[in-house]
Amino acid sequence: MSALERESSETIEHIWTEYHQERAHTTSTVMTTSLYMELLQRAQSAPMFILPVPKANDNSYFNLVVQNQQKSFILTWLEDFKRNPLSANPYLVLTVFDELVRTKDLALMRGDVISHMTRSEGTAVMQQVLDSYLVDHEYETVRKFNHEPQSFDFEDHTTKSIERFRVIHTPLKKAEDAKKEAGKSKLILGPQSHSKPAMPMVPGGEVFILDEVNKIKKRTD
Numbered sequence: 001m002s003a004l005e006r007e008s009s010e011t012i013e014h015i016w017t018e019y020h021q022e023r024a025h026t027t028s029t030v031m032t033t034s035l036y037m038e039l040l041q042r043a044q045s046a047p048m049f050i051l052p053v054p055k056a057n058d059n060s061y062f063n064l065v066v067q068n069q070q071k072s073f074i075l076t077w078l079e080d081f082k083r084n085p086l087s088a089n090p091y092l093v094l095t096v097f098d099e100l101v102r103t104k105d106l107a108l109m110r111g112d113v114i115s116h117m118t119r120s121e122g123t124a125v126m127q128q129v130l131d132s133y134l135v136d137h138e139y140e141t142v143r144k145f146n147h148e149p150q151s152f153d154f155e156d157h158t159t160k161s162i163e164r165f166r167v168i169h170t171p172l173k174k175a176e177d178a179k180k181e182a183g184k185s186k187l188i189l190g191p192q193s194h195s196k197p198a199m200p201m202v203p204g205g206e207v208f209i210l211d212e213v214n215k216i217k218k219r220t221d
Contacts (some may be wrong), residue, residue, distance in 0.1 A: 009104045016092035016108050027111040027123040035134060036098060036107035042133045043068035050078065051128055053121065053157045054165060064091060066129060071096045073129055077116070091116050094110060094126055120172035127168050128161065 013030045020028035031039070047068040054061040063078035065088075073094040080088035097108045111132075113122035132138050144152045204208055 009106055025113050029109045031107050033101045033105045039133050046142045049142050049145055052161050054162050066124040090114050092122050122163055122171050124169035
């Protein structure tokens with residue numbers, strides 16, 4: 001951790017973002033301590049949600065179940081989840097690394113795109129998850145889903161979520177297509193052997209990615 005801790009918050013954010021941009025299977029973002037604490041508090045209070053994701057070439061969509069597990073969000077296909085919540089394979093896993101919260105006022109989020117989505121789709125869904133919990137009027141929908149399901153308007157939520165997804169995803173998709181044309185990234189993703197999203201992290205296991213980022217930084221210094 002010392003190599004990163006010596007850097008400014010702005011430099012750390014740049015390193016974190018650049019590191020994940022170079023990998024086809026991952027996306028990332030950075031948040032302040034206050035946002036991170038609010039995310040944790042709200043996710044603990046309302047740990048489940050549902051997000052519709054439109055398909056690329058038609059008007060259909062699929063639903064992802066969002067489940068909070070401590071510092072992670074596991075997103076699985078609704079139909080798999082209904083068959084067996086314990087064995088449903090994740091499409092996307094979001095994990096927060098909070099080792100720099102006290103020293104740098106930063107929480108680092110990594111998104112692992114496991115299957116059935118491109119990196120740009122995973123990025124758009126990650127942003128929607130964060131907005132759902134951190135934007136007050138959107139969190140009200142999450143709260144209703146968890147605590148007042150009888151007042152949750154699924155059709156209205158679906159319409160608004162799909163519209164929001166397209167607003168976020170369109171510029172990301174254009175950038176992804178440009179990168180594909182340049183031959184810099186493989187965009188169709190399959191299972192990743194390094195990811196174990198359905199399993200809780202063992203103590204100390206959350207520093208793996210930060211250690212890896214450290215090593216890369218040292219090689220480029």
